Amino acid sequence: MIQTDLCIIGAGPVGLFTVFEAGLLKMRCHLIDALPQVGGQLAEIYPKKPIYDIPGYPSILAGELVDNLMEQIAPFKPTFTLGERVEALDRQADDSFIIRTNLGTEVACKAVVIAAGLGCFEPRKPELANIDAYEHKGISYMILDPEKYRGKKVILAGGGDSALDWTIFLADVAAELTLVHRNETFRGAVDSAEKVAELAQSGRIRLLLSSELTGLEGDEQLRAVQITNKQKESSWYETDYLIPLFGLSPKLGPIEGWGLNLDKNAIEVAVHDYSTNVPGIYAIGDINTYPGKLKLILCGFHEAALMVQSAFKLVYPDQKLSFKYTTVNGVHAF
Numbered sequence: 001m002i003q004t005d006l007c008i009i010g011a012g013p014v015g016l017f018t019v020f021e022a023g024l025l026k027m028r029c030h031l032i033d034a035l036p037q038v039g040g041q042l043a044e045i046y047p048k049k050p051i052y053d054i055p056g057y058p059s060i061l062a063g064e065l066v067d068n069l070m071e072q073i074a075p076f077k078p079t080f081t082l083g084e085r086v087e088a089l090d091r092q093a094d095d096s097f098i099i100r101t102n103l104g105t106e107v108a109c110k111a112v113v114i115a116a117g118l119g120c121f122e123p124r125k126p127e128l129a130n131i132d133a134y135e136h137k138g139i140s141y142m143i144l145d146p147e148k149y150r151g152k153k154v155i156l157a158g159g160g161d162s163a164l165d166w167t168i169f170l171a172d173v174a175a176e177l178t179l180v181h182r183n184e185t186f187r188g189a190v191d192s193a194e195k196v197a198e199l200a201q202s203g204r205i206r207l208l209l210s211s212e213l214t215g216l217e218g219d220e221q222l223r224a225v226q227i228t229n230k231q232k233e234s235s236w237y238e239t240d241y242l243i244p245l246f247g248l249s250p251k252l253g254p255i256e257g258w259g260l261n262l263d264k265n266a267i268e269v270a271v272h273d274y275s276t277n278v279p280g281i282y283a284i285g286d287i288n289t290y291p292g293k294l295k296l297i298l299c300g301f302h303e304a305a306l307m308v309q310s311a312f313k314l315v316y317p318d319q320k321l322s323f324k325y326t327t328v329n330g331v332h333a334f
Contacts (some may be wrong), residue, residue, distance in 0.1 A: 002079065004030040005315045006308075007099050007109035008220040009086050009255075012040020014285035014300030015115035021308045023076030023334070027315050029109050031078060032099070040117050041064035048146050051167055053298060065168065075333030081105050087254050095280060095314075110310045114283040115300070119161075124155065124246040126213045138222025139242045143170075148277060149241060151175045155225050156211055157185055158245035163191035166245065171204050173182055178206040178237060180227055181212060185267040213244070252287075263289050273310035274303045280314060282307045308310075 008015045011033035019029045033094055037043050039062070047063035053059055060285060062070075084101035089112065099107045123141035131139065143166055144147075154174040156163055160183040160209035166190075167179045179196065186193040200207035208227055212232060217224030223244050228234040238319055252265055261268040261277045266289035269276055274284050284307050293299075312321050 001098075002030055002081075002105070002107045004079070004107060004109050006111050006113050006311060007032065007097070008028075008113045008115055009099075010035075010114065010116035010285070010287070011038040011040055011080060011082065012033070012041060012115065012285065013065060013069060013297050014117075014304055015040070015113070016066070017301050018113055018115060018284065018304040018308065019073040019076055019078045020069075021305050022311070023073065025308055025312050025321070026332070026334075027308065027312065028334070029076070029078045030081070030109070032081045032086055032101060032105075032107065033086060034083070034107045035064055036083040037082065038070065038082070039063070042066050043048045044142070046143060046162065046166075048143070049162075049169070053296070057300060065332055075331060077176065077334050081107070085253065089258055090247055091280075097280065099294050100308060107203070110280070111314045112281045113307065114281065114287055114313070115253070115285045115304075116252075116254065116287045117257065118286055119251055119265065123244070124244070126244050128213060131189060134216055134218060134222040134242075137220060137242070138218065138240065139216075141244060143243060146170060148176050152240040153238060154178070154241045154243065155180060155237060156243050156249075157181070159186045159188065160245065160247060161188035161192065162247070163170060163245040164188040165198055165240055166243070167196050167205060168192065168199070171199050176206075177204075178239070180208045180211050181272050182210065185208050213242075216242075259273050266293075274307045275310060 005027040006029045008018055008031045011031040015031055022029050035044050043064035043066055048226055049062050050059045050064055052059055084103045086103045088100040088252040089097055097112055133268055152175050153176040154168055155178045162311050170177050199205045210230040211227050215230040219222040224236045224238050226234055226236050248323050259278055267276055267283040267287055269288045269290055271284050271290050276283055285302040286295045328333055
């Protein structure tokens, strides 16, 4: 059995940064993630996507942010269980916990930190009759390697930040790029929407608004996509790839049965320390909710910093916490 101070469920950016903040307070961490690598959605869905709202980085690729976080936490020697999903949690007589995964790994800890992002998630798919036949044969729901699309015909669908950001990025990669959105306006950032409009006006991309995907065509490989506008006029567009970016459908999975107060698919927490209604269990990052919540990575970092101050009392109940700045005290490895 693995012994640790904090068991962090989720090895995304917020879970990783928690290791750093906990390490400053001499708390050891073990992280569990259902994905086979660290980084959460950043690594799995958009490792090459630029992020613009990390303090000190005007722009940083998602994968690079994960690499930097791994370097930052290395002095505190975190341990990992990857490719396994948390299935059960049992409170012990001394108020500690034992967590079990679907493959039988057991972790004993003094506090549990749920930093699972959107939880168990799956992409939202267009309602097209034969879409399953073309998955991995021209249709994908995430972009792992943008170079795959160099010199190719690509159709993106969606109206959120991901669709806008990838349209801007792939405009310099794809031979022919089309963005399809069912509405006249976008849900994503205004600046990104303006950049996409400029790309369309300059002829670098094809922008089809008030339009929807209505058909797919191809033998063993996707060859064409039917798109229909609000006037019910349909056209077929040849393509090598179709990438619907309609977001993710979040599911909490086994966490739902832990007695936590939930609001839809999010865990309710106290704002002062991000504790849940179950003593010893905290929730930080996109998985939690509270008045004024913003689902931003930098907000998750803030939540991690405050949360470990509270968890310290569970790990070291007889010690008084003395807050020290890293600029004065430095970072001392385990």
